[in-house]
Amino acid sequence: MLSTLDIMKNEVREQRRQRGLSQIDLASGLGVSRQTIIAIESGKYSPSLPLAFRIARFFKQPVESMFDPEEEEIGG
């Protein structure tokens, strides 16, 4: 089995900052915890498909522009 990190790069932090939102604002807008926003922005957690769509809709962006699906390999 190919060893990969199931973590995708994302534009959440950039989009949030462009709109002048705090992590708490975004968390309450999406119905998740502030810690989850921190984890997504820092690339430690990939959101589920429903949450990814909620994030994209929140920022009025297509999902594929919010998340980079290229997997990062960690060894072989």
Add this chain to the structure above:
Amino acid sequence: MKRPKGSRVYAPLGTLLVGSMIAGAVAIGHTWGDALIAEIVTVIVSLVYFFVTGRDSDVGAIYGQRSDERQQQVRASASRLGFIAAVSAAYVCAAISVASNESYWQPDVIVAVGGMGFLIGIAKYGAHDERATSVYRGVMSSGAEPDGERATDDVATPHDVEQENSQSDG
């Protein structure tokens, strides 16, 4: 993320209930003084739980019954780790009990119940073939198939290919 009303008190109340039951057992089997100590410890632990459930953190959200999807994953991973630790400890306790020629049914029960819970969890939460009947699904499946119909979709066996070839030849 809706937070159920009163959810913050579930964990502390559960701890208080279970701890009080243990304190009651201590009162029956030991002394009232020991039971009082057990109850005091229970109340302290319950208060700590209540304090923790109010915190803006992963552990607070998990104990406060308001976890989101990532925190549910954290809880599942933590539960897995806790399960492995508990069963490993039970194995060690069983080995020590057997070696010292003492009764070992208590750790045996923990391992057996934990193992059964694990299998039930796989059966309950695992994905199953939609066409399979209840007889053929889950971990208890013997690999047998319903009459005249394969449980899996469109997978031709060598026998099927041979039959088709013989029909076309004839």
